[in-house]
Amino acid sequence: MRSNKHTVVIxxxxxxxxxxxxxxxxxxxxEVxxxxxxxxGRRKASVEAGYKAYESYEEVLADPxxxxxxxxxxxxxxxxxxxxxxxxxKHVVCEKPVAMSSSEFKDMxxxxxxxxxxxxxxxxxxxDEDFRIIKQMHESDTIGALFQIESRVHGANGIPGDWRHVKAQGGGMLLDWGVHLLDQLLFMIDSRVTSVSSTLSFILGNDVDDGFEAVLQFENGIKAIVEVGTTNFITLPRWYVKGLEGSAVIEDWSLTGRIVTRNRESEHREPTPIRAGVGLTKTMAPPSEGSTITAGLPPAAELPDGFYSNFVAVIEGTAEPIVKNAEVLRVQNLIEAIFAAAEKNEVIKDFDTYGV
Ligand code: NAD
Structure with missing residues (x-):
């Protein structure tokens, strides 16, 4: 009996x-x-996993x-x-980064x-749940209006694999991980990017970046720092977010984290100065007792559907895509602006050219 499932070739x-x-x-x-x-070797692995291995791409395309x-x-x-x-x-699901450039993606x-x-x-x-928690905080002002978002991924394993080292194959960390972190930010923040500065790192001696740092300014006042590193033997938190009423940290993908907010109920009391190093400080002393509230992470924002169930609904004509091509193009444009900012050592502000 013929299955009613949509058939996918990987x-x-x-x-x-x-x-x-x-x-x-x-x-x-x-179904696959x-x-x-x-x-x-990979065709053999496919057969071992129970999947037919097509002998050529032409054979895939010719199969109705x-x-x-x-x-x-x-x-x-x-x-x-x-x-x-x-x-x-055929319909297409494409892995990220969708293409080598915005012009390639426009052809697609x-x-x-x-x-x-x-x-x-x-x-x-x-x-990702860590991202959706930050998205929820942003949407519901859990720590007040956000003014700074720091989004980082850190590894200590260098660039993995083979083609990820090769520029001509689209290697490097800005394309590999940057595309995820930037996509999350643009998906969450409903505002134009007004400036970008960045540096790429080449610590490991590849012809592609083994990490980068980009600073984005959004028109609504949010500043975002995005950092990817592959030579970080101690990791910084996955997210560090500051709002007018508090700060939040999410350490890692296991969702260790907390929020600390101003306690509006407590009377204002000056903090007690502390000895810090060889000096004395009131500015950097911990907030006075009772003036802040520490809590666990709030629940994550929900998306209307999972990736593949949304894809099925889109090909069946019953839903709009959650990942829209116009959004992906905007991220691709932003990546180009980040490369340009690093190469020219300039703050890029010309977003009519880059379309972000
Ligand atoms: P990989 O090297 O493990 O696998 C790539 C495979 O493609 C290899 O088996 C290779 O032989 C095959 N291949 C190369 N050229 C081909 C061609 N013209 N026709 C058919 N097969 C070909 O790489 P990977 O880590 O699986 O990455 C693949 C893609 O997935 C990349 O675009 C990467 O950025 C993306 N990716 C996405 C995520 C995610 O979370 N979304 C995670 C990892 C990788």
């Missing part, structure tokens, strides 16, 4: 391609029809039973694989529009 059956196999199996309306990978192409290859070939799939009448969007097929980018970290 192109690029490496680390993330295999993970998509698991994610797809968790959705009752999708097979995989295609250039490497014989395939409705969706999922792209989990290195970044430099996303565009070509996507455009060919769309032209063959044009191909999707022309074919009348869905192109959706797997910006999965919009669903």
């Amino acid at each position: 192109v690029g059956y490496g680390g993330m391609g295999s993970y998509h196999g698991q994610l797809i199996s968790e959705n009752p309306n999708l 029809a097979g995989t295609f990978d250039l490497l014989e 039973a395939v409705e969706v192409v999922l792209i989990a290859t290195p970044n430099d070939v996303h565009k070509e694989i996507a455009v060919r799939a769309l032209e063959a009448g 969007i044009a191909a999707a529009d022309k074919a009348g097929r869905v192109l959706m980018v797997h910006q999965n970290r919009r669903w």
